Amino acid sequence: MADESKVPPEGGSPEAPIKPPSAGSEPTTSAPKPAAPPGAGLAGETPALPGTAAPPKPEAAPIGGQRPPLQQGGAGIAPPKATAAAPPKPAPAKPVVKPDPWSSPLLEELEKRFPGATSDAVIFRNQPSVTVAKESLIAVCEFLKSDEGGAYTFLTDETAVDYPKREKRFEVIYHLYSFQRNDRLRLKVLAAEGERVPSVVGVWPAANWLEREVYDMFGVLYDNHPDLRRILLPDEWVGHPLRKDHDILRQDDAWVQANLHIPSGQ
Amino acid sequence: MAEATFLDANELVINMGPQHPATHGVLRVKLKLDGEKVVGSECIIGYLHRGVEKIAENRTYAQFAPYVDRMDYVAAVTNGMGYCEAVEKLLGVQLPPRAQYTRMILAELQRIASHLLWLGTHALDLGAMTPVFYTFREREEILRIFENYCGARLTTHAFRIGGLQYDLYDNFENEVLKFCDYFLPKVDEYEALLTTNRIWLNRTKGVGVLTAEDAVALGSTGPVLRGSGIKWDVRKAQPYEAYDKVEFEVPTGERGDTYDRYLVRIQEMRQSVRIIRQGVKRIAPGPIMGKVGKVIKPPVAEVYHSIEAPKGELGYFVVSDGTTNPYRVRVRPPSFVNLQAFDKMVRGHLVADVVAIIGTIDIVLGEVDR
Numbered sequence: 001m002a003d004e005s006k007v008p009p010e011g012g013s014p015e016a017p018i019k020p021p022s023a024g025s026e027p028t029t030s031a032p033k034p035a036a037p038p039g040a041g042l043a044g045e046t047p048a049l050p051g052t053a054a055p056p057k058p059e060a061a062p063i064g065g066q067r068p069p070l071q072q073g074g075a076g077i078a079p080p081k082a083t084a085a086a087p088p089k090p091a092p093a094k095p096v097v098k099p100d101p102w103s104s105p106l107l108e109e110l111e112k113r114f115p116g117a118t119s120d121a122v123i124f125r126n127q128p129s130v131t132v133a134k135e136s137l138i139a140v141c142e143f144l145k146s147d148e149g150g151a152y153t154f155l156t157d158e159t160a161v162d163y164p165k166r167e168k169r170f171e172v173i174y175h176l177y178s179f180q181r182n183d184r185l186r187l188k189v190l191a192a193e194g195e196r197v198p199s200v201v202g203v204w205p206a207a208n209w210l211e212r213e214v215y216d217m218f219g220v221l222y223d224n225h226p227d228l229r230r231i232l233l234p235d236e237w238v239g240h241p242l243r244k245d246h247d248i249l250r251q252d253d254a255w256v257q258a259n260l261h262i263p264s265g266q
Numbered sequence: 267m268a269e270a271t272f273l274d275a276n277e278l279v280i281n282m283g284p285q286h287p288a289t290h291g292v293l294r295v296k297l298k299l300d301g302e303k304v305v306g307s308e309c310i311i312g313y314l315h316r317g318v319e320k321i322a323e324n325r326t327y328a329q330f331a332p333y334v335d336r337m338d339y340v341a342a343v344t345n346g347m348g349y350c351e352a353v354e355k356l357l358g359v360q361l362p363p364r365a366q367y368t369r370m371i372l373a374e375l376q377r378i379a380s381h382l383l384w385l386g387t388h389a390l391d392l393g394a395m396t397p398v399f400y401t402f403r404e405r406e407e408i409l410r411i412f413e414n415y416c417g418a419r420l421t422t423h424a425f426r427i428g429g430l431q432y433d434l435y436d437n438f439e440n441e442v443l444k445f446c447d448y449f450l451p452k453v454d455e456y457e458a459l460l461t462t463n464r465i466w467l468n469r470t471k472g473v474g475v476l477t478a479e480d481a482v483a484l485g486s487t488g489p490v491l492r493g494s495g496i497k498w499d500v501r502k503a504q505p506y507e508a509y510d511k512v513e514f515e516v517p518t519g520e521r522g523d524t525y526d527r528y529l530v531r532i533q534e535m536r537q538s539v540r541i542i543r544q545g546v547k548r549i550a551p552g553p554i555m556g557k558v559g560k561v562i563k564p565p566v567a568e569v570y571h572s573i574e575a576p577k578g579e580l581g582y583f584v585v586s587d588g589t590t591n592p593y594r595v596r597v598r599p600p601s602f603v604n605l606q607a608f609d610k611m612v613r614g615h616l617v618a619d620v621v622a623i624i625g626t627i628d629i630v631l632g633e634v635d636r
Contacts, residue, residue: 154485204483242320
């Protein structure tokens with residue numbers, strides 16, 4: 001028991017390459033920057049002008065299960081109140097904040113080794129993210145875990161996001177960490193309703209409970225998972241609550257009546 | 267474990283919890299015993315599940331902030347800090363230094379408070395009744411500082427997205443420094459009670475060993491990872507707030523047993539005092555809020571942000587669809603992931619050691635179940 005340095009088993013020094021975490025210094029805009037007045041740098045800062053908010057991006061369209069969808073205002077200058085600001089030059093002080101395309105030696109290596117398996121490589125706030133084809137997920141993960149792939153030996157988190165309007169509604173999301181490079185990487189795998197995703201428990205045992213939780217909350221099914229059961233909700237619970245179409249006002253009344261002996265969960 | 271039944275020869279399956287006082291809440295553990303030896307275990311969790319992540323989708327960013335305090339309710343300050351920072355990262359807001367230092371000081375006070383609660387209850391579980399009275403006495407001082415600052419003792423909701431709601435009260439710095447001077451000798455007292463206590467050594471040394479390889483493979487973070495000898499701390503590896511401007515050590519253990527994790531947390535309390543003293547020295551008057559609009563409407567994007575909570579890496583993955591409500595908030599709770607290592611740690615030990623191992627992981631069920 002001492003304070004002296006102990007090197008992680010991977011042999012790297014986790015403290016050495018410290019990246020500046022300050023969000024403000026990172027590149028945040030991809031659109032050409034007109035001379036923005038101070039304070040107008042972000043799309044979210046001036047909510048008074050809804051029409052000039054970030055124009056719809058490709059991702060924006062399928063989003064929004066229960067809530068009103070994003071404003072689809074064509075050129076983005078629709079509302080009559082805002083039209084005073086010269087129509088030909090749209091919104092002078094509105095640089096769109098969105099993820100930039102990501103390029104790095106690691107991504108090139110991935111593309112070389114697994115042609116066609118990766119897509120949508122973007123970086124936002126210094127956080128790279130890449131979508132991986134389901135078929136090559138295990139191979140990609142094993143490569144990333146190996147030393148030549150960056151030694152991403154640590155699975156920080158695995159979760160999912162539901163986009164009910166997309167063809168493949170679930171994004172299963174893996175957050176990897178490499179002690180050696182002190183770097184995080186986000187992988188995404190797309191899955192349709194009822195489609196099975198390969199389990200990464202064989203690569204990172206930490207995924208066991210995390211995948212059980214994804215199954216419990218979203219109903220995403222995993223292949224080769226050692227113990228795919230519900231983890232937080234009771235085994236006999238009906239439905240998967242974190243799906244966007246799960247109505248929170250209509251709970252599983254049958255379960256509530258049988259187990260709690262009251263008419264309804266409300 | 268699933269196939270274990272009462273009919274197995276010589277093996278007995280017993281339930282521990284969910285109402286057992288040593289399970290620190292409502293953890294239920296199914297133990298498969300051979301005599302008094304544990305040959306298998308299964309944690310059954312979810313008794314405190316409140317659907318925090320679903321609630322987030324139906325609240326605005328600011329409205330959701332108080333809910334995160336209810337996850338790890340003995341360390342609400344760090345929970346709230348992690349959430350606020352995640353949203354700030356999504357927005358691209360830079361905090362003024364005064365807000366950063368205030369957050370850091372309060373978060374370190376919270377770390378001490380959380381470790382004190384852990385130390386008192388952990389020792390109580392193992393039969394040492396005295397420490398809990400002392401640790402709660404010191405914890406009370408910290409809670410009093412929180413109360414003076416924001417009016418609440420436990421679920422503090424101390425910070426706002428973009429900075430602080432309240433500036434520090436008069437005499438905050440002196441009170442904190444006075445606490446530091448008062449507290450350091452107390453840590454020596456706890457150590458006098460336990461560190462070389464023979465009963466304590468027998469109950470903790472060699473119990474619940476987790477090797478470094480297993481700790482990494484199972485995703486353990488915080489004192490559980492460091493007790494196994496891996497010198498990794500989010501505050502050092504990817505510093506946030508003002509942690510890159512202060513000096514502190516990251517204590518580690520060697521054997522990865524319950525005793526080492528105890529020593530790691532004791533050292534962490536001393537290091538927290540060190541951080542607090544440096545923070546108080548450097549805190550200067552100035553603004554306490556960064557540039558955040560009245561309505562928080564982040565760009566269509568997603569960020570993951572994690573901080574070193576008292577129990578390990580607490581991460582928030584926030585997905586925005588450009589509206590005022592988060593599209594999805596995922597909480598990566600340290601207790602939940604650390605609890606996965608329980609089965610590995612408990613096998614081969616006696617039933618009496620189960621309480622030691624539950625205590626040493628330092629779980630809070632509010633966070634495990636969310």
